[in-house]
Amino acid sequence: MRLTAITAAFALTATAAFAADKTLDIGVSDALTGGGAVYGLPQANAVNLAAKEINASGGIKVGDDTYMLKVIAYDDKANPTEASNAVRKLIDRDGVKYILGFCCSGATGAVASFIENEDAVMLVGNAAERSITTREIPNLTRTRPPADYTGAAAGTFVAEKGHKRVAVLGALDVGFYASYVDAFEKELNKAGGEIVSREAFGLKDRDMSPQLTKIRGQDPDAILVVGYVEPAAFIYRQAVELGIDVPRYGFTSGSEEQFLRVATSEQMEGVWDLRPTELTLLSASENGKAYHANYSAEFGIAPSPSSPYAYDQTYALKDAIEAAGTVEDTQAVAVALRELSVPDEVVMQYLPVDEKMFDVNGQAYTSNGAFQWQSGNWVFIQDLPSDAAAYSAFLSTID
Amino acid sequence: MLTVSDLRVSYGPIEVIHGIDIEVGEGECVALIGANGAGKSSTLKAICGLVPASAGIITFEGRDITNQSGHAIVKAGITMCPEGRQVFPQMTTLQNLRMGAYTRTDADQASDVDEMMDMFPILRDRANQAAGTLSGGEQEMLAIGRALMARPKLCIFDEPSLGLAPKIVAEVGATIQRIKEMGKTILLVEQNSAMALRLADRAYLFEAGEIVLSGTGTELQSHPDVAKAYLGH
Amino acid sequence: MVEVIQQIINGVAIGGVYVLIALGLTTVFGILGIAHFAHGSVSMFGGYLTFFFVTGWGFSLLLAILVSLLVGMVLGVLIELLAYRPVRDANHINAFIVALGLTMMVEGLNLEFFGHEQVVIPTNLSRVFNIGGVTIPELRLYVIIAAALLVLAMTLFVEKTKTGQAIRAVAENRDAAILMGVNVNTIPLVVFAISTALGVCAGVMVGSLFAIAPGIGEGLVVKGFAVLILGGLGSIPGAVVGGLVLGITEALAAGFISSAYKDVIAFVVMISVLLFRPQGLMGKA
Numbered sequence: 001m002r003l004t005a006i007t008a009a010f011a012l013t014a015t016a017a018f019a020a021d022k023t024l025d026i027g028v029s030d031a032l033t034g035g036g037a038v039y040g041l042p043q044a045n046a047v048n049l050a051a052k053e054i055n056a057s058g059g060i061k062v063g064d065d066t067y068m069l070k071v072i073a074y075d076d077k078a079n080p081t082e083a084s085n086a087v088r089k090l091i092d093r094d095g096v097k098y099i100l101g102f103c104c105s106g107a108t109g110a111v112a113s114f115i116e117n118e119d120a121v122m123l124v125g126n127a128a129e130r131s132i133t134t135r136e137i138p139n140l141t142r143t144r145p146p147a148d149y150t151g152a153a154a155g156t157f158v159a160e161k162g163h164k165r166v167a168v169l170g171a172l173d174v175g176f177y178a179s180y181v182d183a184f185e186k187e188l189n190k191a192g193g194e195i196v197s198r199e200a201f202g203l204k205d206r207d208m209s210p211q212l213t214k215i216r217g218q219d220p221d222a223i224l225v226v227g228y229v230e231p232a233a234f235i236y237r238q239a240v241e242l243g244i245d246v247p248r249y250g251f252t253s254g255s256e257e258q259f260l261r262v263a264t265s266e267q268m269e270g271v272w273d274l275r276p277t278e279l280t281l282l283s284a285s286e287n288g289k290a291y292h293a294n295y296s297a298e299f300g301i302a303p304s305p306s307s308p309y310a311y312d313q314t315y316a317l318k319d320a321i322e323a324a325g326t327v328e329d330t331q332a333v334a335v336a337l338r339e340l341s342v343p344d345e346v347v348m349q350y351l352p353v354d355e356k357m358f359d360v361n362g363q364a365y366t367s368n369g370a371f372q373w374q375s376g377n378w379v380f381i382q383d384l385p386s387d388a389a390a391y392s393a394f395l396s397t398i399d
Numbered sequence: 400m401l402t403v404s405d406l407r408v409s410y411g412p413i414e415v416i417h418g419i420d421i422e423v424g425e426g427e428c429v430a431l432i433g434a435n436g437a438g439k440s441s442t443l444k445a446i447c448g449l450v451p452a453s454a455g456i457i458t459f460e461g462r463d464i465t466n467q468s469g470h471a472i473v474k475a476g477i478t479m480c481p482e483g484r485q486v487f488p489q490m491t492t493l494q495n496l497r498m499g500a501y502t503r504t505d506a507d508q509a510s511d512v513d514e515m516m517d518m519f520p521i522l523r524d525r526a527n528q529a530a531g532t533l534s535g536g537e538q539e540m541l542a543i544g545r546a547l548m549a550r551p552k553l554c555i556f557d558e559p560s561l562g563l564a565p566k567i568v569a570e571v572g573a574t575i576q577r578i579k580e581m582g583k584t585i586l587l588v589e590q591n592s593a594m595a596l597r598l599a600d601r602a603y604l605f606e607a608g609e610i611v612l613s614g615t616g617t618e619l620q621s622h623p624d625v626a627k628a629y630l631g632h
Numbered sequence: 633m634v635e636v637i638q639q640i641i642n643g644v645a646i647g648g649v650y651v652l653i654a655l656g657l658t659t660v661f662g663i664l665g666i667a668h669f670a671h672g673s674v675s676m677f678g679g680y681l682t683f684f685f686v687t688g689w690g691f692s693l694l695l696a697i698l699v700s701l702l703v704g705m706v707l708g709v710l711i712e713l714l715a716y717r718p719v720r721d722a723n724h725i726n727a728f729i730v731a732l733g734l735t736m737m738v739e740g741l742n743l744e745f746f747g748h749e750q751v752v753i754p755t756n757l758s759r760v761f762n763i764g765g766v767t768i769p770e771l772r773l774y775v776i777i778a779a780a781l782l783v784l785a786m787t788l789f790v791e792k793t794k795t796g797q798a799i800r801a802v803a804e805n806r807d808a809a810i811l812m813g814v815n816v817n818t819i820p821l822v823v824f825a826i827s828t829a830l831g832v833c834a835g836v837m838v839g840s841l842f843a844i845a846p847g848i849g850e851g852l853v854v855k856g857f858a859v860l861i862l863g864g865l866g867s868i869p870g871a872v873v874g875g876l877v878l879g880i881t882e883a884l885a886a887g888f889i890s891s892a893y894k895d896v897i898a899f900v901v902m903i904s905v906l907l908f909r910p911q912g913l914m915g916k917a
Binding site: 447448449468469470473474478479481485486487488489490494497498499501502545546549 | 791794797798800801804805807808809810811812813814815816817
């Protein structure tokens with residue numbers, strides 16, 4: 001675990017400019033190194049970017065006080081034990097009450113299991129495991145919708161494309177990927193289609209040609225690739241190498257740059273990604289374009305598509321603190337989060353439930369989109385048929 | 400040619416050679432005889448650089464070779480045909496012979512291999528067979544041939560007849576006789592004292608790490624102590 | 633049938649990588665009796681280095697590989713001199729602990745120099761050959777050919793050169809080798825240079841076919857030792873046969889039994905072989 005150098009730099013500029021203002025420490029627990037860092041590091045950057053912007057535009061106003069944000073980020077390596085330690089350290093040693101970040105489900109689940117008893121508010125970003133928001137934890141909210149919400153929409157979409165026999169290759173030992181596939185299958189079955197095979201791969205696997213060869217032998221209409229970006233990129237490449245020429249659908253949320261490190265643009269051509277709309281320049285709102293530009297300028301690299309979940313967390317927190325009129329009373333801030341309408345500054349396109357950003361479970365819903373790789377870029381093609389209100393009601397029925 | 404003076408060898412704290420002197424002249428065949436554990440093999444190992452000498456000086460052709468590394472001693476011209484033959488079991492007969500010429504860079508190596516096969520025709524039959532599959536007698540011939548491949552100035556034989564059938568033992572004896580007739584200098588260690596003394600120009604008798612007797616082969620053969628203790632009559 | 637052949641081809645490429653890793657391990661083990669655990673991490677270092685030369689300094693791929701090979705050989709020599717030689721005559725457990733420590737050190741260095749992100753060596757080889765429904769990507773074909781050439785070169789070196797024969801001789805009988813005039817102080821250096829060079833080649837293959845990332849080297853060295861045990865300790869033909877058997881078994885297991893358990897199945901095959909041939913496939917009883 002380490003305090004990022006970036007954090008220190010932000011803290012310095014912020015306090016120097018507004019010496020009279022108070023400082024509010026906010027924490028980030030996220031994967032800054034290791035396999036999860038492709039999601040976690042951009043999220044930590046996004047929180048830093050939002051904090052810098054908020055400070056530059058006058059900070060958070062609570063009554064007569066103005067608070068400048070200072071970010072303390074720890075590396076949880078997407079590991080449950082590391083994440084628990086990071087959060088304990090933030091709460092106990094650094095006295096932090098608001099903790100953001102959380103890209104990965106295992107680590108997030110571990111923290112979610114004890115956060116209810118803490119005088120703190122937890123804002124979850126990219127972690128997609130459904131159970132994180134089924135426990136109705138009052139001081140937890142999540143910006144990213146659960147995987148099966150998206151999986152159902154993806155299943156409907158693929159069925160509408162007329163595919164009947166779909167082969168799945170996924171990181172099926174990971175809960176939320178499996179639940180995406182389950183929801184996908186349910187919708188596909190409704191339309192008379194079926195999943196003809198479910199092949200698995202591990203996080204560290206890079207050679208999926210045996211699985212793909214097996215899939216090729218089953219002669220499917222389409223394949224669905226569900227998993228982390230890095231193995232998924234190899235799957236798309238190896239599928240071409242094995243001469244598989246059926247449509248390739250996926251749920252990976254990787255950036256162009258991440259895929260191009262592994263596969264050529266020709267090998268990626270035509271691949272679909274069926275996922276929360278997230279950030280792509282073509283689908284982006286004005287906010288999204290500004291975010292992309294500011295992030296790129298700040299960190300010298302394009303933001304990952306899922307990083308705005310953390311950026312949006314920060315603005316949601318700001319609005320909630322201002323609405324609650326306190327930085328001390330975390331309970332009031334948690335209640336205010338549940339009552340919040342979607343902030344103006346957010347990047348993702350949220351589908352409010354009852355006009356609120358987060359539903360009673362603390363869950364936000366974005367639109368889901370079908371993106372296709374065309375000549376080196378993810379191109380937004382259309383919204384997936386998503387029903388936030390119905391899913392929210394369904395989520396409330398789960399314990 | 401080879402002079403060993405006041406050689407002492409220790410394994411850890413235990414000294415096994417207590418200061419011995421040996422002289423081998425050019426063209427001579429010298430035998431070291433004595434009971435098992437008397438220190439003959441340790442002496443040879445010290446000469447060949449396989450075990451360190453704790454004291455004493457070994458010179459070869461006037462050069463001090465005491466405690467030099469094994470490969471330097473081979474380069475100086477001393478080759479040992481070790482006890483138990485120690486062929487390279489998974490390498491072929493041919494490869495074993497070629498290994499014998501490891502330090503040579505001249506062009507005659509191939510013809511020397513031929514020569515060895517003429518000397519030991521059985522090796523020609525076994526040329527491409529793994530050495531480990533050869534019989535004990537064949538391995539002994541191979542080990543001798545391999546040692547000669549180095550074109551040594553001094554050829555040391557450590558227990559060449561050990562563990563061989565009597566018929567083969569005689570064959571080994573005849574071979575050493577032939578090598579002697581080729582004009583090679585030989586240092587021979589043998590438990591088969593009768594054979595050793597027949598072959599040797601001179602001999603040293605070892606007992607408990609010391610040399611107790613020395614003389615020509617014939618002298619020792621007729622010496623009453625030797626006759627009683629080692630020759631069995 | 634096409635599927636079976638395709639799976640075998642899939643397995644041969646990764647099997648080739650296993651062969652190269654195992655060749656390095658087996659020669660080191662044969663000469664020094666050391667289980668050189670750091671071999672995988674050193675191989676990955678070679679792969680990282682090639683990546684760095686190509687992307688950082690703009691070297692051509694071949695030049696980058698060549699320079700990495702040289703650096704790798706020097707590193708191998710240093711490892712022998714500085715890490716293993718001091719414990720050569722000590723109890724075996726010392727060399728074992730040195731090997732483990734070295735693994736952590738090299739892994740740490742890799743992380744420090746090259747970061748935690750996965751790295752793919754760019755090759756621009758994306759053609760795919762299709763022979764009667766069996767496809768083989770250009771890059772995989774080259775990897776298989778390169779592995780075969782390296783095995784051939786290694787075999788010729790060991791069988792046909794004096795140094796190669798000396799390496800075998802030292803492995804088979806160290807004292808007798810000394811009596812032949814083999815310098816047993818320099819042979820281990822040669823062995824480490826060669827085995828590290830083979831490891832670097834394996835690292836480049838993994839890095840261009842797949843990716844290099846922290847932890848990959850350790851996984852590979854475990855497979856390498858599995859190959860050693862499968863093929864017979866210290867045996868070069870054993871490493872070749874064992875590596876191919878493991879690679880192909882993994883592919884067939886993933887394709888025809890279950891992709892979730894391919895590693896398990898490969899090790900089950902290894903254990904079954906050992907039940908019937910405890911000395912390994914090519915080992916001498």
